[in-house]
Amino acid sequence: MRVWPGALAMALLPVLALIAGQFLPAYPLRILDMILLYAILGLGLNIIVGYAGLLDLGYVAFYAIGAYSWALLASGQFDIHLPFALVLLIGASLAGLAGILLGIPVLRLRGDYLAIVTLGFGEIIRVLMNNLDGVTNGPQGIARIDEAHLFGWTLSTPHDFLYLLVAMLVVVFLFVWRIQESALGTALSAVREDQDAARGCGIDTTRVKLVAFAFSAFVGGGCGVVFAAMQRFVSPESFTFWESLIIVLVIVIGGLGNPFGALLGATLLILIPELLRAYADYRLLLYGMALVIIILARPRGIISRPFGPTWLMRRLGGGKC
């Protein structure tokens, strides 16, 4: 099987995004940035929801941990000014750690109970941020966050963030795809399809779930750091339950367990409300209807699970499917 055709086809997307970035004015560029950010979040959440089959309704908590890491470690709040690359690592690691700490007691639960406990965790994190006035500045949030500098390169315009987000997207995409193809990915899909049988095959189900949870949280935390650097303002408002649901919608509408699905889902979910902007008051009503219609038309997502990057590589590379 030849590798190049598939790899080139996949490289086309980030290249297109970069080229488009050269010509787009600031406002559409910002939308493109948001699409990329949600695509990365979707890829991260896909590890836990799509591959391990565990519904996490509190993903925004990890995103918030990342965002507040940058807001607290690079602003006048405590007068700490750490470099962006370091905080990116710290924020993502803190989120990953939170994922492990939450996962240890919680992963014994199955299905909806897990969903509801993660929802509770998301709300607890948000209420804490709202009320720990001394640390997070409460509902007012933290403003005047530092400009991000990455190895001497200043990240301030949407255009700068486009480069960063495209790079992140490529890294996370490859990471998630390789997880899917690894022994861990196989173990995760065994857990998803039948947990008892997976245990019978000698898979330590709690451990693989925990690893998936940690990876997923790690990606969420990283996105949070970038989000805070992009907005240069954080407040608990940005991390409501609704946000968690949007990320779940991104992957379910795009295609559960399929990295391409996350990209498509993020594009649709960010673009539709923008396109409906002209309808003012009717915007959310139409948005809700669009969601229902898409789900009714494609209950398994627009690009379903088998048609992922591996399929594309094989298809274009002349190998067997």
Add this chain to the structure above:
Amino acid sequence: MGALILQQTINALTVGSIYALIALGYTMVYGVLRLINFAHSELFTAGAFIGLALAGALGIAGHPTGGLLVGLITFVLVGLVGVSVEIVAYRPLRGTSRLAPMLSALGMAVVIQNAVMLIGGRRPMIYPSFLPSGAIDVFGAVVSYKQITIFLVAVVLMVGLELFVNRTNLGVRIRAVAENAETASLVGINPNMAISLIFFIGPGLGAVAGILYSSFYGVATFTMGFVIGMKAFTAAILGGIGSIPGAVLGGFLLGAIETFGTAWMPVLTGGVIGTEYRDIFAFSVLVLILLFRPAGLLGEHVSEETRVYKSDF
């Protein structure tokens, strides 16, 4: 001190009745379809607004006897909305994955909330009380007639539901479908009929809760359903989702945890944890209970070996 505890118990029972009424809708739907009906909380809001509109149209705002009529008509109207939501948005997705109907429910929640906003307006509406006014003094605690009425209405509805589910022919059908839809259809029960019935009763009860809630607080906003709905859902999980007595127990328990927690935590912790953590009590208790009793307090514990559904989503 005694009067204070009594007062808080009464407040807890009032809030608990409302949570319990809403929780019933979540638990019944879940028991049969294993679906979290996110649209339920918005039907609660819709109930409050429809009640308001009816009161205006019939010219009986703020009258208890009129309230009964308004409650009945709202129950039926919102029940019918519930049935149509199920037919349009959930039925076509039955048998696909479990995530799809849940997110479709979410879409419906957005649609209903915004429909209420477009018709009822963005601003909070002053709500006429359908409940009798006045209060009595019980051992130093002030018990308003409103609170008594809310509690009584909730109890009557819950007892009625319990009798309906356990003592009538239709109730037997509902329970059979909840147990196993396929087997039920083998003995000649139409699962769609039972499911429609559930989507009539659940939202109907939620709508009545909406009228009670808005009458009690004197205000209705189009976004009020979200938080209440989330708490009612917590209550349903707390009691053991799928179980009708569980939803009632969970509702009252959550009301008590919130009321007493909010009142006593600042005292116990010397003001470190204040009333602003009200919403955290509910969730922390939920997380703790689930860790020790994963199926909720009255939920049936399904062992992993006998479970039919192996993959969750």
